[in-house]
Amino acid sequence: MNTRKLNRIWLAALALVLASVACIGGGETPTPITPPNTPPTTTGRDNLIASTVQIYGLFNKNGQLVPGYVGSGTLISADGLILTNAHVADPAAVGDPEYHPDALAVGLVQSEDKPAVFSYRAQVVAIDGYLDLAVIRIVSALDGSGINTADLRLPFVPVGDSDQVHVGDHVNIYGFPSIGGETITYTDGNVSGFTSEAQVGDRAWIKTDATISGGNSGGLAANDAGAIIGVPTQASSGAGGDITDCRVIQDTNGDGILDERDTCIPIGGFINALRPVNLARPLISAAQTGMAYTSPYGQVGNNTPGGGSETFGPVTWYQADVNCTKGNQVNSFPTGISAMTAVFAFNNMTDGQAWGSIWTSNGQQIYTSNDAWDSGANGTYSFCLFNSKNPIPDGNYAVQFFVGAEQRMLTQGSVVVGTGTTPPPTQPPTTGGITLFGTVTDSATGRPVADAYVFVLMSGVNYDSWAAANYPDSQILMMTKTDANGNYRMPLTFPRNMPFTIVISARGYYDKFGDNLVWTDSDASDYRIDAQLNK
Amino acid sequence: MKTSNLSLGDRYAEIAVIVLTLVALLAGWLYMGSVESRTFPFDANGLKASAPAGWIQSEPGGDVLMQVRQRASAGFQTEYTVTQQPLTAESGMNEVVSLLTIRYGQELTAFRVLSQQAVTVNGREAYEISYAYVEANPNISHLDLPVVVRGLDYIFLNGEKAVIVTYRASDAEYQGGLAAFLRFLHSLQF
Numbered sequence: 001m002n003t004r005k006l007n008r009i010w011l012a013a014l015a016l017v018l019a020s021v022a023c024i025g026g027g028e029t030p031t032p033i034t035p036p037n038t039p040p041t042t043t044g045r046d047n048l049i050a051s052t053v054q055i056y057g058l059f060n061k062n063g064q065l066v067p068g069y070v071g072s073g074t075l076i077s078a079d080g081l082i083l084t085n086a087h088v089a090d091p092a093a094v095g096d097p098e099y100h101p102d103a104l105a106v107g108l109v110q111s112e113d114k115p116a117v118f119s120y121r122a123q124v125v126a127i128d129g130y131l132d133l134a135v136i137r138i139v140s141a142l143d144g145s146g147i148n149t150a151d152l153r154l155p156f157v158p159v160g161d162s163d164q165v166h167v168g169d170h171v172n173i174y175g176f177p178s179i180g181g182e183t184i185t186y187t188d189g190n191v192s193g194f195t196s197e198a199q200v201g202d203r204a205w206i207k208t209d210a211t212i213s214g215g216n217s218g219g220l221a222a223n224d225a226g227a228i229i230g231v232p233t234q235a236s237s238g239a240g241g242d243i244t245d246c247r248v249i250q251d252t253n254g255d256g257i258l259d260e261r262d263t264c265i266p267i268g269g270f271i272n273a274l275r276p277v278n279l280a281r282p283l284i285s286a287a288q289t290g291m292a293y294t295s296p297y298g299q300v301g302n303n304t305p306g307g308g309s310e311t312f313g314p315v316t317w318y319q320a321d322v323n324c325t326k327g328n329q330v331n332s333f334p335t336g337i338s339a340m341t342a343v344f345a346f347n348n349m350t351d352g353q354a355w356g357s358i359w360t361s362n363g364q365q366i367y368t369s370n371d372a373w374d375s376g377a378n379g380t381y382s383f384c385l386f387n388s389k390n391p392i393p394d395g396n397y398a399v400q401f402f403v404g405a406e407q408r409m410l411t412q413g414s415v416v417v418g419t420g421t422t423p424p425p426t427q428p429p430t431t432g433g434i435t436l437f438g439t440v441t442d443s444a445t446g447r448p449v450a451d452a453y454v455f456v457l458m459s460g461v462n463y464d465s466w467a468a469a470n471y472p473d474s475q476i477l478m479m480t481k482t483d484a485n486g487n488y489r490m491p492l493t494f495p496r497n498m499p500f501t502i503v504i505s506a507r508g509y510y511d512k513f514g515d516n517l518v519w520t521d522s523d524a525s526d527y528r529i530d531a532q533l534n535k
Numbered sequence: 536m537k538t539s540n541l542s543l544g545d546r547y548a549e550i551a552v553i554v555l556t557l558v559a560l561l562a563g564w565l566y567m568g569s570v571e572s573r574t575f576p577f578d579a580n581g582l583k584a585s586a587p588a589g590w591i592q593s594e595p596g597g598d599v600l601m602q603v604r605q606r607a608s609a610g611f612q613t614e615y616t617v618t619q620q621p622l623t624a625e626s627g628m629n630e631v632v633s634l635l636t637i638r639y640g641q642e643l644t645a646f647r648v649l650s651q652q653a654v655t656v657n658g659r660e661a662y663e664i665s666y667a668y669v670e671a672n673p674n675i676s677h678l679d680l681p682v683v684v685r686g687l688d689y690i691f692l693n694g695e696k697a698v699i700v701t702y703r704a705s706d707a708e709y710q711g712g713l714a715a716f717l718r719f720l721h722s723l724q725f
Contacts, residue, residue, distance in 0.1 A: 105637050115629040117648045118637045142640030
């Protein structure tokens, strides 16, 4: 064998080694959503501990975010998705609007015998008040400074298959109980059975013989393979029950004393039920893809006034004078009127609950109201729209009345003043159409983006063609702007089963859009699209 | 080849200068040490301590029982702070620690907990948190570089209050000032 040949062999071997190293080191590991088949190991237990997080709901108090309530969660992706209870992510979603947090603080376990270290803020990306499940996402450092979530590389627990859980199976529960310390706690148990619910099915709950104290809510229930199979959940929470225990930990009124005058923390009682993780899969999928999630299970507390059972009747129109004194019922108004009154019947309202209206003229928002209800449970309500004693211009007027912080629309109506105007060239919105609403936030800080524009383009127009034509108004079907809290609600509905492009745009941010989205008959009329804008 | 032509007297004179210089340096070092360790008795708000003399004392207010800062013309001023926060009967040490780190995480840039452990100080149970953060002059027209600050907190549960004793110094000054802070810590009575 001559020297040149030997060199070639060495070079080939070297290339082979380099190629092998490149193959091993190249590419990112995909996020697994399947349970591992390996039995639990010390490393697996360490991963379960490291993936369990403590969550504090923070409330704005004199410009500072102070902790209000506490719960647990589980990291389910390396970039910071966390599965928890809805009543931990946002108690308002399960009927406790007074506990709607301004931010969520996430604490990670650095050492199992030490308190969690709070490093991040998170925000809700998918929530289901009925199931009492939510997915939140880490969005910034605790001081609000931006982070690149792709670089977080956090520990996480793979999502298991709760349909494969059987009676007698061992279950490992991790969380941060509110009673007896704030370090991570392990509770050992077995699956003792299942509980059905009419709306959810036979496996609405996994029962366990483990007694889990409050504060573990939203934590981790894992099988022996190290995959999450359920979320420890106070059973009453998902059914609109009251928070059973409440504890003050922060001097929220600043008087130097912790007492009943401070905001208390709902910590739940004792838990012996797990929400199966398979029920959370649609929320996880929505969170991973950025799509909006709408609960198929309806609202929480359907039998409670103010808890989702409110109804408004159809809107009828009445004449009104400059002082809004109600006159006769009409189907349209002549040119030159100074006021008009929308009237509707209402039932099951609760004084103090949030409600409001959105008025539009020819598709443009002209007036909004947001108030606390003060007209009792049942009756008839008259809402007068006037123009400061000036004539109301001719046009096609529409109004929507809604309740709740989520602006759940209960009724709407429309009326023509004078000659009205020509409707848009595409199919006009119908009462059976889709109403978009949602929240626009800064992706880095999680803070709301005010005055962001939300456009629905004419059917068939996509973002690129609209931009190429220099954003002509004639291709806009409807539009609205976000309020100071980043919330928006489209003033009109648009039809189902037709493609529409949605564009969200704000000064200083890149546009966000979805081309040719189609809403089918199975989609909810009120459809939430939240957006996180990038600078 | 040259040879030394110093007289014996000259040699003695040189040695004397060296000795005098060393004595002066030693005296200066001892004087500096005595000045640095000089203290004044602090007694207010139910708190007694031997606080460093010559440091700037801030007006207590709110939850702050005491705060002193080292005089420095530039950079981060080393500081000792004693604060209190209310507790309920159910409040545990770990809860206080969590609330404190949440507050620091919001207030301090790039806040990091370096270590935490339960300790005993003068026979009392306490909790020690070591941390770091970055302090930058908010006036961007100043060309000061941001400073890495090291912090050390000792938390004591005292009836219906938690008392938190804090030491903060720039990373460069932290180790040098630690012994003096620990003397201050051990002098505390409340």
